[in-house]
Amino acid sequence: xxxxxxxxxxxxxxxxxxxxxxxxxxxxxxxxxxxxxxxxxxxxxxxxxxxxxxxxxxxxxxxxxxxxxxxxxxxxxxxxxxxxxxxxxxxxxxxxxxxxxxxxxxxxxxxxxxxxxxxxxxxxxxxxxxxxxxxxxxxxxxxxxxxxxxxxxxxxxxxxxxxxxxxxxxxxxxxxxxxxxxxxxxxxxxxxxxxxxxxxxxxxxxxxxxxxxxxxxx
Amino acid sequence: xxxxxxxxxxxxxxxxxxxxxxxxxxxxxxxxxxxxxxxxxxxxxxxxxxxxxxxxxxxxxxxxxxxxxxxxxxxxxxxxxxxxxxxxxxxxxxxxxxxxxxxxxxxxxxxxxxxxxxxxxxxxxxxxxxxxxxxxxxxxxxxxxxxxxxxxxxxxxxxxxxxxxxxxxxxxxxxxxxxxxxxxxxxxxxxxxxxxxxxxxxxxxxxxxxxxxxxxxx
Numbered sequence: 402x403x404x405x406x407x408x409x410x411x412x413x414x415x416x417x418x419x420x421x422x423x424x425x426x427x428x429x430x431x432x433x434x435x436x437x438x439x440x441x442x443x444x445x446x447x448x449x450x451x452x453x454x455x456x457x458x459x460x461x462x463x464x465x466x467x468x469x470x471x472x473x474x475x476x477x478x479x480x481x482x483x484x485x486x487x488x489x490x491x492x493x494x495x496x497x498x499x500x501x502x503x504x505x506x507x508x509x510x511x512x513x514x515x516x517x518x519x520x521x522x523x524x525x526x527x528x529x530x531x532x533x534x535x536x537x538x539x540x541x542x543x544x545x546x547x548x549x550x551x552x553x554x555x556x557x558x559x560x561x562x563x564x565x566x567x568x569x570x571x572x573x574x575x576x577x578x579x580x581x582x583x584x585x586x587x588x589x590x591x592x593x594x595x596x597x598x599x600x601x602x603x604x605x606x607x608x609x610x611x612x613x614x615x616x617x618x619x
Numbered sequence: 620x621x622x623x624x625x626x627x628x629x630x631x632x633x634x635x636x637x638x639x640x641x642x643x644x645x646x647x648x649x650x651x652x653x654x655x656x657x658x659x660x661x662x663x664x665x666x667x668x669x670x671x672x673x674x675x676x677x678x679x680x681x682x683x684x685x686x687x688x689x690x691x692x693x694x695x696x697x698x699x700x701x702x703x704x705x706x707x708x709x710x711x712x713x714x715x716x717x718x719x720x721x722x723x724x725x726x727x728x729x730x731x732x733x734x735x736x737x738x739x740x741x742x743x744x745x746x747x748x749x750x751x752x753x754x755x756x757x758x759x760x761x762x763x764x765x766x767x768x769x770x771x772x773x774x775x776x777x778x779x780x781x782x783x784x785x786x787x788x789x790x791x792x793x794x795x796x797x798x799x800x801x802x803x804x805x806x807x808x809x810x811x812x813x814x815x816x817x818x819x820x821x822x823x824x825x826x827x828x829x830x831x832x833x834x835x836x837x
Contacts (some may be wrong), residue, residue: 405821419644419801422672426637426774429668430832445674450647453656453674454640456663494697505802525802543806555802556644557778577811578825584723584773586745586812587805588761590783593795594804607632607796614648 404466406570409467409494411510413440413481415617419447419556420473420504421455421550427563428469429569430579437464441486449476451617461490466497467566469566474505474525475612481515491516500566504559511550514539520547524594525555527608541596557594560585583616624652624788627685627712629728630675631658631699633835636666637774638691638722639673640733645781646687649789655682659704667694669835679708684715687784692743692773695831700731709734718784720769723775729768730755738765742771744814745826759814775812776783778803 408428410421428436438458448454470491480486493516495501495614503511506525511517512535522537523529523545532539544553544562553562562583568576593599599607626646637832646654658664658675661824666672688709699705710733713719721729726742730753740755741763742745750757757822762771762780782803787796811817818827 412629417644420638422636423775425672426635429670430828432828435833436668437778438670438672449753450654452647453676454643454656454657456671456674458671506667532725543804554804555800555801557641557801557805560775561806561808568808571826573809574821574824575828576787577809577817578828580807580811581814581817581821581825582829583775584812585775585805585807586761586772586810586816587775587803587807588779589798589803589805590786591791591795591798592781592804593798596664596799598804599795603792603796603799606792607799610648610793610796611800612828613650615653 403433406431407464407467408434408436408471409464409485410436410438410439410471411473412446415449415475415477415480415557416473417475417505418454420507420559423472423557423560424504424563425558426602427567427579427581430582431567432575437448437467438534439464440486447610447617447618450615461486465494467494468498469500470494471500472503472507472510474503474507476616478509481496481510488514497550498510498551499586501550502562502566504553504562505555508532508537508552516550520550521545522552523554524552527611594596621651624649625682625685626652626654626656626687626689626691627682629658629691629705630656632665633667633693633695633698634664634691635693635723635774636672638725638777639766641691641775641778642722642781644801645778645785645797648800649785650793655685658681661704665835667835668833673684679704683712685712686716687718687720688712688716690721690725690728692721692725695834696724696727701726706732716767718767718769720780720784720809722771722780723773726750726755726770727753734768739763740766740770742770745829755819
């Protein structure tokens with residue numbers, strides 16, 4: 402069997418769990434693929450709500466040249482953007498990656514590492530307007546592909562992104578089988594998943610809900 | 620503030636990560652809600668693919684009477700069905716719960732605990748035909764509600780289930796805000812997420828993909 406396709410998923414305190422675990426579930430069904438959870442501090446990870454929910458198995462140095470770099474987002478991304486070891490790892494790994502992708506505000510880490518300079522990109526709708534700060538042109542889409550760099554919208558958008566990558570890397574039929582494997586035939590009971598489908602009142606309520614949810618104290 | 624709404628999420632080795640983390644991301648945005656990850660062996664959890672990806676913070680005894688009991692599934696559910704401590708916890712906690720819910724093959728744990736006796740239920744499409752073994756009548760739906768017992772289809776169906784519960788418990792507007800918070804406006808690149816949308820060849824390929832994916836050796 403050929404060398405496995407290596408996925409490095411960056412884990413860090415404050416991350417949003419579903420940003421990573423949605424795509425993880427797609428990646429783990431890709432043929433001949435290994436998934437490395439990497440962190441500048443391997444071990445237990447406190448997610449944004451404060452729970453010790455996740456675990457990173459590897460240091461950044463363990464996985465210097467993955468085929469796919471994956472960066473999840475966070476409602477409190479600022480500390481990651483000051484983590485010099487992570488930014489340097491992103492820069493280096495990006496020089497050899499086949500794919501460099503983010504979900505939600507993970508785009509800002511790619512941006513801070515210089516990877517989005519001059520590119521179109523997307524992120525969680527509540528942070529979209531800030532993308533020019535890291536050199537990117539904001540686009541309100543579910544996902545934005547610019548060569549090997551792919552950014553997705555907020556949280557659940559990572560599942561769609563991962564299926565897209567699975568299709569590009571392993572072919573549409575494999576991606577379709579993975580979709581069936583995770584029974585991804587979405588039927589949300591409501592239809593308010595993006596700002597264009599929400600009233601101003603619902604947008605305001607959502608910002609308050611995100612602000613007031615339990616979290617690690619920064 | 621009134622007593623928080625307490626969610627107990629059962630974690631166990633071999634579990635499918637997204638089964639739990641999709642709903643988790645919805646639950647953590649519900650107002651005045653605490654989430655307890657519980658296990659008969661708290662600590663690091665090896666998910667079905669073998670990675671030490673998750674962590675359970677509490678023992679079963681820590682959370683004897685949650686408002687919501689949540690049971691994720693696994694591609695290798697058999698050991699959980701022989702775990703007497705878990706089954707007894709499920710039986711006891713179910714006597715006082717407001718909601719008792721499962722995703723994917725988690726339904727079989729509810730069933731083994733006697734909770735699905737005489738009820739309609741659903742599970743991952745690949746296991747649906749086996750539900751009568753635990754006394755349930757199989758229904759091929761995204762989710763099946765029978766009073767306070769709600770079962771969902773495979774893996775990603777948990778997100779839809781959790782939004783439904785959020786709406787029933789906290790009102791439709793709150794659930795809509797949560798949907799917007801996790802930007803759940805699904806746009807899968809394919810439309811093959813349920814058996815009725817798949818060819819026999821794709822079904823066979825998917826079974827093989829699920830069988831051959833990396834896993835903990837049972």
